[in-house]
Amino acid sequence: MxxxxxxxxxxxxxxxxxxxxxxxxxxxxxxxxxxxxxxxxxxxxxxxxxxxxxxxxxxxxxxxxxxxxxxxxxxxxxxxxxxxxxxxxxxxxxxxxxxxxxxxxxxxxxxxxxxxxxxxxxxxxxxxxxxxxxxxxxxxxxxxxxxxxxxxxxxxxxxxxxxxxxxCGLMTGVGTIVNGLQAKPGSSIVILGTGAVGLAAMMAAKIAGCSTIIAVDIHDSRLALSKELGATHTINSKNTDVLERVREITNQVGVNYSIDTTGISDVMKLSLDVLAIRGVAAPIAVTNHDLVLNTLNDLVISSKKMIGVLMGATIPQLTIPKMIEFYKNGDFxxxxxxxxxxxxxxxxxxxxxxxxxxxxxxxxxxxxxxx
Ligand SMILES: NC(=O)c1ccc[n+]([C@@H]2O[C@H](COP(=O)([O-])OP(=O)(O)OC[C@H]3O[C@@H](n4cnc5c(N)ncnc54)[C@H](O)[C@@H]3O)[C@@H](O)[C@H]2O)c1
Ligand SMILES: [Zn+2]
Ligand SMILES: [Zn+2]
CATH class of the missing domain: 3.90.180.10 (Medium-chain alcohol dehydrogenases, catalytic domain)
Structure with missing residues (x-):
């Protein structure tokens, strides 16, 4: 046809x-x-x-x-x-x-x-x-x-x-929290880039019970929406030092989890730097930029992890109906x-x-x- x-x-x-x-x-x-x-x-x-x-x-x-x-x-x-x-x-x-x-x-x-x-x-x-x-x-x-x-x-x-x-985008954000990072209630997270994927992750982090949710972007309008949708803190990386501010918010400890949706080399590196000891970073952008690491300083010394998560590791036939339920009750x-x-x-x-x-x-x- x-x-x-x-x-x-x-x-x-x-x-x-x-x-x-x-x-x-x-x-x-x-x-x-x-x-x-x-x-x-x-x-x-x-x-x-x-x-x-x-x-x-x-x-x-x-x-x-x-x-x-x-x-x-x-x-x-x-x-x-x-x-x-x-x-x-x-x-x-x-x-x-x-x-x-x-x-x-x-x-x-x-x-x-x-x-x-x-x-x-x-x-x-x-x-x-x-x-x-x-x-x-x-x-x-x-x-x-x-x-x-x-x-x-x-x-x-x-x-x-x-x-x-x-x-795709929304399921990826949600699944990265639930299946990839398996975020625990009471935990802390930094979300770098609050487009569709980052904002979906943010709403899921709230549903999962994360108590510190820090949204980072370069657009104030997106940060304002982040605040409305559940971010406890927002940072515009154009005018604020993200690492310094995250340390301030977390009493110098860092966060349990981070997600990078920007795919920019320096921001992906930042997603590791903001982590607490034993923190986990999920860089999930489709990007042609590389990330250079010193495995000892960036991972081993602080027992950090970096994981790849494709499509939020979801089973779409199970995840999408759940997302619709959360939408209907106003949480998503x-x-x-x-x-x-x-x-x-x-x-x-x-x-x-x-x-x-x-x-x-x-x-x-x-x-x-x-x-
Ligand atoms: N892993 C997967 O399975 C999967 C699935 C779907 C999408 N993706 C990818 O995820 C990424 C995000 O998708 P999206 O639709 O949300 O894209 P998007 O472009 O809407 O979101 C990216 C966000 O990053 C922000 N940003 C740009 N530079 C920044 C900086 N220096 N510091 C902080 N924030 C910055 C942008 O303002 C934007 O809000 C894309 O690369 C997309 O291709 C991956
Ligand atoms: Zn997609
Ligand atoms: Zn198969």
Missing amino acids: KVKAAVVNGVNTNYSFESLNLAELQHDEVRVRIVATGICHSDDALRLGHAGFGFPAVLGHEGAGIVEQVGSSVNHIAKGDHVVLAYAYCSHCNHCLEGIPAACTDWLSLNWGSLRKDGSAFFTKDDGTAVSNFFHQSSFSTYTNVKVSNVIKVEKDLDLRILGPLG PFDKLIQFYPFEEINQASADSLSGKTIKPVLILDPNYSV
Whole structure:
């Protein structure tokens, strides 16, 4: 079938709208009509060349929509179901079986592999050019084929327009607190960078019972929202020495945990420096910047740890419904981060995200949708 997609044809180019051919559905896939999709910083990281990827591509991996068709072996999802889309996993490798599908041995090929495992393309141009898929999802398209593991069914009385970002940025922030750092009640944390991922982590830290939550950013507007959403302290690193201030707040002890969402070398280093003895840092940005460490001084002497956490180490089918419950009871007001844009304004939405004006842009693909 024909779809309208926002295509990136090369590194550092804008999105351009094209009519593409969507492949026939395979047996373990689900065809979804996208109602709305978030733009994640990772989409722009790829577009701007901060991580290698094959172009042309249809990016987008925070989609929400309505099931149009299911493959022959899919029996728990049906046409008409409302769904949120997250990452894909194989369901049968050791890590998937152990309940950590974000560590799926096929994760990279399924989510960053561009083509299906059998080598076929999800999207093609009329001249036959294969167009790369992202996250087995490519939600910057009116229709898309996803793997059944991408799909999380949600209640029909929820507003699909706000739910897409739960599938990546928000789930990553929450999972980094709950699964990655396993933050304990009464503990302290510094969150470096309060975009969508950092703010989700911050709300989760509050829910987890962290008693000192220090938010750091370079935008006062984001720090003001951090305060509203649960930060006990905020620091603008443009005009304050972060390390000095964290030491002051913690009586010179440092914090139990830190998260870096900026991907800037000096800030990632800072995420270790702010830690107390035996503290744990989670640098989770998609970045092409390196971090230089002296293992003795930066880790060993103070028994510190640095951990990688992919997609918050979540099981999306379990985590997303929980996030929705916390949203409903008022503890996870993630809708405050969202700004809607028509699909056609994707380049403006992306620019506003990169400039810091918008925290979480959401593109509306179906302007006629209503709850
Ligand atoms: N690990 C994963 O699985 C995973 C999943 C999703 C997203 N990500 C990545 O997480 C990162 C954060 O995503 P996001 O959507 O929140 O992005 P974002 O750009 O909205 O957030 C980054 C924040 O860092 C702030 N910042 C920039 N420079 C700073 C500095 N010097 N000091 C303090 N703050 C500074 C920005 O103002 C912004 O608020 C991105 O790199 C994204 O690609 C990782
Ligand atoms: Zn993402
Ligand atoms: Zn697996």
